[in-house]
Structure formats: C-alpha cells, structure tokens
Amino acid sequence: MSKPGLNLPTSGYAIIVDGLVKTEFATTDGVEIGAKDLKRRFPILQVEIFDAAVQAARDVNAP
Template identity: 50%
Template sequence: MVAAARKLATSGYALEVDGRLKAEFATRDGAKSGAEELKKRFPMLRVRIYDAQTMTREEISLPPA
C-alpha cells in the first residue's frame, strides 16, 4: 500500500524530514526547537523547516562539536 502524501502547510511552519512533512507548528521557534531536538537524536536525517508564508525551507544542521 502507498501512504497518502501530506500537503504543504498553508500557514505557520512545518517540519520536513527526508523530504516528507511530519509535523506542523504555529511558531518558528517551536519548529526550530523540534527540528534541533530531532537532529540531535538522529543526525543522519535531513531535517528542514518549511515556512508556509514565504514558501521557503531552512536546513537544520548540528553545531560543530
């Protein structure tokens, strides 16, 4: 079976993991903290924040050790 594709958020921010939308947030700070926590736990994942207003994505990376 094929899973249904999630549509892009029309407002707020969305968390994108390996090209798939996983969660939506009302604020950028909430999305960023969620993305950073996920990236710390699973550094091999590609985590980005999608901004629905500007229709842009921001790559989340781990700070240098």
C-alpha cells in the same frame, strides 16, 4: 522553493524529514526547538524547516 507532491501547510511552519512533512507548528520557536532536537537525536536524517509565509524550506544543521 516549494516541493512538489508534499502536503505543505498554508500557514505556520512544518518540519520536513527526508522529504516528507512530519509535524506542523504555529510558532517559530516551536518548530526550531522540534527540528533541532530531532536533528540532535538523529543526525543522519535530512531535516528542514518549511515557512509557509515565504513558501521556502531551509536545512537544519546538527547543534
């Protein structure tokens, strides 16, 4: 599911916070750690991980 109007990466991964691309990562481990830490610190935010290889985003739930 591609989100129109976002500067989504063409490779790697990105953290999307409340509908805006915030940080890009080259590895799965990096994006997972970053997204889960962000969600843990700010559980009210909507945090998603975007995977450029499959052009899809998935929600991150609080740990």
